Amino acid sequence: MRRLFTLAALSLGLASAQGTGVLTIRFLDVGQGDAVLITSPEGKSVLYDGGRSEVRMQALLKQYKVASLDLVVASHGDADHITGLVPAVQALRPRFFLNNGLALTTQVWQKLTGAVRAAGTQGLLAKSQVINLGSVKLTVIPPPPGLPKDEQNVNSIGLLIQYGSFRALLTGDSETPETNAWLKTYPASFLGPVNVYKSIHHGAKNGDNARWLAAVRPENVVIGVGPNNYGHPTAEALSLYKKAGAGIYRTDLNGTVTVTVQRTGQFIITTEKGTGTAGSRKPVATPAPAPQPAPYYRSCAAARAAGVTPLRLGQPGYGRHLDRDGDGVACE
Amino acid sequence: MPDEPLEPVLTGTLIVDAIEGRFARVERENGATEDWPLASLPCGVREGDLVRVTVDGGDLEMEIDHEATRARRAQAQQDLDTLNAASPDGALDL
Numbered sequence: 001m002r003r004l005f006t007l008a009a010l011s012l013g014l015a016s017a018q019g020t021g022v023l024t025i026r027f028l029d030v031g032q033g034d035a036v037l038i039t040s041p042e043g044k045s046v047l048y049d050g051g052r053s054e055v056r057m058q059a060l061l062k063q064y065k066v067a068s069l070d071l072v073v074a075s076h077g078d079a080d081h082i083t084g085l086v087p088a089v090q091a092l093r094p095r096f097f098l099n100n101g102l103a104l105t106t107q108v109w110q111k112l113t114g115a116v117r118a119a120g121t122q123g124l125l126a127k128s129q130v131i132n133l134g135s136v137k138l139t140v141i142p143p144p145p146g147l148p149k150d151e152q153n154v155n156s157i158g159l160l161i162q163y164g165s166f167r168a169l170l171t172g173d174s175e176t177p178e179t180n181a182w183l184k185t186y187p188a189s190f191l192g193p194v195n196v197y198k199s200i201h202h203g204a205k206n207g208d209n210a211r212w213l214a215a216v217r218p219e220n221v222v223i224g225v226g227p228n229n230y231g232h233p234t235a236e237a238l239s240l241y242k243k244a245g246a247g248i249y250r251t252d253l254n255g256t257v258t259v260t261v262q263r264t265g266q267f268i269i270t271t272e273k274g275t276g277t278a279g280s281r282k283p284v285a286t287p288a289p290a291p292q293p294a295p296y297y298r299s300c301a302a303a304r305a306a307g308v309t310p311l312r313l314g315q316p317g318y319g320r321h322l323d324r325d326g327d328g329v330a331c332e
Numbered sequence: 333m334p335d336e337p338l339e340p341v342l343t344g345t346l347i348v349d350a351i352e353g354r355f356a357r358v359e360r361e362n363g364a365t366e367d368w369p370l371a372s373l374p375c376g377v378r379e380g381d382l383v384r385v386t387v388d389g390g391d392l393e394m395e396i397d398h399e400a401t402r403a404r405r406a407q408a409q410q411d412l413d414t415l416n417a418a419s420p421d422g423a424l425d426l
Contacts, residue, residue, distance in 0.1 A: 044426050052365070070426040079349045079357065079365050095426065101416060103408035105380045105401060106347050106359050113411055123415030130423045150380060152350070204352075229367045230352040 031226030042134030050084025057084030075172030144181035165265030203233020245281030
C-alpha cells in the first residue's frame, strides 16, 4: 500500500529524488499567485503560470537549476499568473506558449507576447490535445465555448498530468460557469479522482465548489497563495477541501510544495517548511502492484527487468555491487 | 483678458488587470500592480478597461476610456492571433 510522506525537503535530499525515472511537480512559492513547474523523467520541463513577480521567478529558476523549458502555459492572462513567465521566456526560449487565445490590454501581457515573439516561441492555442512531455502525458482541457470572452478567469486552461497511475489536475482561476461546462463535457472518470489538485483561484469563493470537487475527488490540494487583500484562501474553500477529505498544502505556510512521482505512480509530497494538513481520503488511484522496496537489486538483469536502469545513487534498488565503475550510476 | 484654464497637476492611466471581490487590481503606468477599492473606480468598470486619471487641484477624476480600451484590445488580439496562426493540431511530442 502506498504511503504518503510529508517531510521537510532538505531532510529528504531532493537531489536524489530527482534522478532518472521520476516526475517532479513543484508548486512554487511565488506569493499571491500561481506557478507550477513540471519536470519529466527525461528532463523535459513545463512552467504552468509564472506568478506575479519577475524577480521572484528569476530566483526560483536559478534555485531549481532550470536549464530549459519546452512549454510555458498561461492558464489565463491575469498578472498574478503571467508576470513571471516573462523572464522565463526571455531566458529559456521555450518551444511553445500555450494560451487561451484571448488577448489582454495590460502592459504585462504586451511584454509577455513581445518576449514570446522575440524568443521565436510558437503560440499554441488551447484545444483538446495531448502533449507528451517525454513519458508524462499532459492533456489540455481548453476553456469551454460560450463563456464571456472578456472574462479571463472563466476562460482558464486546465491541464491533466498523468504518469503511471498518478494524476494531477490544474485548472487556473476557473469559476463555476467554467467548471459546470467542463462537468457537461467530460465524464467523471476523466476529471477524477486525482492524487494532487491545484486549488482553483487561490481558494477564492468563486472557485471550487462542492459539485466540481465531487467529480475531481482530490486526495491532496495545493493552494498557491500569499499575503493578499482578497481573503484567499476563504474559509469556504478550506471547508470544501476538508469535506472532500483532502490533504491541504499552502505555499504561504509550506513554501514551495514538491510532488515527486515514481514510474509506478507512487508519490511523495515534500514542503520547504511546516507540514500540510493530513487528509482523510484514502489513496484515490490504485498504483500498479509494485514489489516491496528491496535494499538493492541483486543483479543488473533484475534491475533491467524491472525497467529501472540506469540506477543512480540514492534511488531505491541501487547497490554498490551494481556500480562497477563507482560513478554513482549503476547498470549503465 | 480671461484667465487661462489651470493645467491639471497630475494625469495618468490605469489598466484594470482583474476584479477580485471588493478590489480591482490595477496596473500603473510604471507596470506595478496595486489593489484599489473597486468603489473608487468609475461605475461599471470592467477587467481590461483603461482608466484615465486626472488630479486637478484637489479633485481626483477618473474616466473609462472606452475607445483606447477597444483599440488596445484589438491590437493585442491581432498580435496574439498572429502568434497562434501556426498552432499545431493533434498530439504533440516535446
